Amino acid sequence: MKKFITILTASILTLTLVGCGTNVRDQVLDANTGKGQVQTRSMQTRAFDTTDQEATLRTVIATLQDLSFVIDKADLDLGSVSGTKLDGYAVRMTVSVRPRNQSQLIVRANATYNDEPILEPKPYQDFYNALSKALFLDAQAVE
């Protein structure tokens, strides 16, 4: 019985440590999220039928403001915008807008909820629904 308890304690401790990825490599590389890079990227990315990067970035900023984000940074050359929403919790989001081809832009968003990456598709779908309405353009899935 004593041996059993020791083993159980050891395995629970291991689970606690491993399950939440407290090691530096996993945290820096987000290597332990349980989702592949391709899956994560496609969930966070949409294509839009426009080539106006500036207008798209300005609409991204307006959409973030509509969703109660305060803009932290914006850079037209880099095509990126970051914002933070505080409402008893913190959501931080970075959105980048880059040309995809002659007729399309690609928009990518990644977000963090408190100290964790957001890996469910729903919040990204909600964001792109709002952006799509503001742009009067369809958000097209990529890949």
Next chain:
Amino acid sequence: MLIIRQSSKLAVIVVLGLSAILSGCASGIPKDALTLKKDSFESRLLQTRKYQTLDEKNLLSASAAVLQDLGFNLDESETALGVVVGSKTRDATDGGQVAAAVFVALLGGGNMAIDERQMIRASLVTRPSKDEGSSIVRVTFQRVVWNTQKVVSRIEAINEAEIYQDFFSRLDKAVFLEGQKL
């Protein structure tokens, strides 16, 4: 007797282990965190004014000056996209909370943590209006409050109407124009 004691010890270990696992990995963004809500439109009205000018750069620099008047330091700016961001750290002591803490201490409740310090952030964005010859300004404020134990006690958007009205009346004076509500 020995068996009972061991099995209750076991239960404690399992519960502790499970709670550690759950709290460590607890994830859960509120379902509607990134959806437009009914009050999104009201907030937009409160935070936005339209000015009869096409000079976005002038509007932006006047706005930056108003933020400076209000004691903000500018953290970021991108003129090409019409963005300025500022912040300031201020005292967050609230008279009511101090009174409550004194009351608790008098009752022998010990040292109650009260709000002590806050960081206020402001972010202001200009953009051309769909109506010709005018530009839109939208400002948003938020704050993080720490208590006397240096723990974050509040993390919120600032929605008081008077704050926005006051900000825009200052901006009106700075650009010599009167901002119109949408």
